[in-house]
Amino acid sequence: MGHPHGIGIVGLGAISKAYLDTLTHASGIRIAAVADLDASRAQAVAEGIPDAAALTVAELLASPEVDTVLNLTIPAAHAEIALAALAAGKRVYGEKPLAADLAAAQEVIAAGGDRVGCAPDTVLGTGVQTARVAIDDGLIGRPTAATAVMVTPGHERWHPNPDFYYQPGGGPLLDMGPYYVTALVQLLGPIRSVIGAASTPRASRTIGAGPRAGEVIPVDVETHVSGVLEHAGGALSTITTSFDATRTTAAPIEVHGDEGSLVVPDPNTFAGDVRLFRTGDTDWRTLDPSAGYVDSARGIGLLDFVAGEARASGAIALHVLEAMTALLQSARSGSRITLESTVVRPELVPLMHRDEWLALG
CATH class of the missing domain: 3.30.360.10 (Dihydrodipicolinate Reductase; domain 2)
Structure with missing residues (x-):
C-alpha cells in the first residue's frame, strides 16, 4: 500500500475523536485530509493534526493523498459516501452498520468487494x-x-x-x-x-x-x-x-x-x-x-484492514x-x-501488544 498510508476522514462527529486518538499514534498511516458538512469543524480538527488538510467531501475523494476513506457519517449516508469513495478509486472503511438497509449494503460490497472494511472492530x-x-x-x-x-x-x-x-x-x-x-x-x-x-x-x-x-x-x-x-x-x-x-x-x-x-x-x-x-x-x-x-x-480495525488482514x-x-x-x-x-449470505470466520488475532499493532499498515 505504500507508507505512510493516507487516510481521509469523512464525518467528524462524536465518534471521530476515538478514532483520531488511535490513528494519530499509528506509524503506518497518516491522516491526510478531513471533511465534514460543517466546514468550521473540519478546519478545527485539521489544525490539530500535522499536515492534514480540511477539504470538502468532493475534494477529499479526489485527493491523491488519500488511499483509504474512513467513513464516519451517519448511517443514512454510509452507502452514498462508500460508493463515491470506491468510484474514486479509494478503499473505504466505515462505521457500522455498513449501510442503512440491506440493498444499499449489497451495492457497496458489489462495487468494492475486499476494498471495503467495516466496524465494529x-x-x-x-x-x-x-x-x-x-x-x-x-x-x-x-x-x-x-x-x-x-x-x-x-x-x-x-x-x-x-x-x-x-x-x-x-x-x-x-x-x-x-x-x-x-x-x-x-x-x-x-x-x-x-x-x-x-x-x-x-x-x-x-x-x-x-x-x-x-x-x-x-x-x-x-x-x-x-x-x-x-x-x-x-x-x-x-x-x-x-x-x-x-x-x-x-x-x-x-x-x-x-x-x-x-x-x-x-x-x-x-x-x-x-x-x-x-x-x-x-x-x-x-x-x-x-x-x-x-x-x-477504535481504529484498530482500520489498521488491520490497511495491513491486509481485513x-x-x-x-x-x-x-x-x-x-x-x-x-x-x-x-x-x-x-x-x-439468510442468503454466509461468511468465513476471519483468522484469529494473535496476542499483539500496543507497540506492535500501532506499527500495522
Whole structure:
C-alpha cells in the first residue's frame, strides 16, 4: 500500500475523536485530509493534526493523498459516501452498520468487494478473541447456545442530537446490535436463519442533554427487538436489544456448550474478563488473555484492514446486517427467514501488544 498510508476522514462527529486518538499514534498511516458538512469543524480538527488538510467531501475523494476513506457519517449516508469513495478509486472503511438497509449494503460490497472494511472492530480485542480461543480449544465442549443482551433507556438521555437513532438505519438492533451479532459470528460462525419479534412502546422521545434539551423527536423504528439466530454449526443464539429498559444483571454475552459455559465481556469494549465454568467446577475462573490486540481502541480495525488482514471486513458486516434486517423483517411478518449470505470466520488475532499493532499498515 505504500507508507505512510493516507487516510481521509469523512464525518467528524462524536465518534471521530476515538478514532483520531488511535490513528494519530499509528506509524503506518497518516491522516491526510478531513471533511465534514460543517466546514468550521473540519478546519478545527485539521489544525490539530500535522499536515492534514480540511477539504470538502468532493475534494477529499479526489485527493491523491488519500488511499483509504474512513467513513464516519451517519448511517443514512454510509452507502452514498462508500460508493463515491470506491468510484474514486479509494478503499473505504466505515462505521457500522455498513449501510442503512440491506440493498444499499449489497451495492457497496458489489462495487468494492475486499476494498471495503467495516466496524465494529471491538471484536478484535482480547475479550472476544480470548473467548474464541476457549471455544475453539474445546473448553466448553460442543457449543450449543448463546445469549446476548443489550438494554438501555435510550441514547436521547445523553446525546445532544439523537434523531438518527430513531430513524431508519437506527434503533437498538442496527445501532448496538452489530457489536453483539458480530461477536456471535466470531465465536460461533455464520448465521443460517433467524426469527424475531419487536415493538415500539413510545412514538416519541425527549432530548435530555445539550442545547436541544426538552425537544421532542419522533420514533420511526422498533426500539425493543428480540430474536433467535441459528448458526450454521447448529448453535442457537438468543439476542435482545432495547432502548426501552433501564438496566440488567445479564452478562452481555454467554456461550454454552455440553461441557461448560463462558461469560464474554461487553462486545462494545475491547477487553474485559472472560470467565469459564466447566462441568464439575465449583466456581467460575477467569482466563488469561490469549489472543487479540492488547489495549486496543477504535481504529484498530482500520489498521488491520490497511495491513491486509481485513478481519473487520465488509463481507462480515454485510452478513451481520442481513441477519439484523432479517430479524426485523421476521418480527413484522412472523416468519422464520433463511439468510442468503454466509461468511468465513476471519483468522484469529494473535496476542499483539500496543507497540506492535500501532506499527500495522
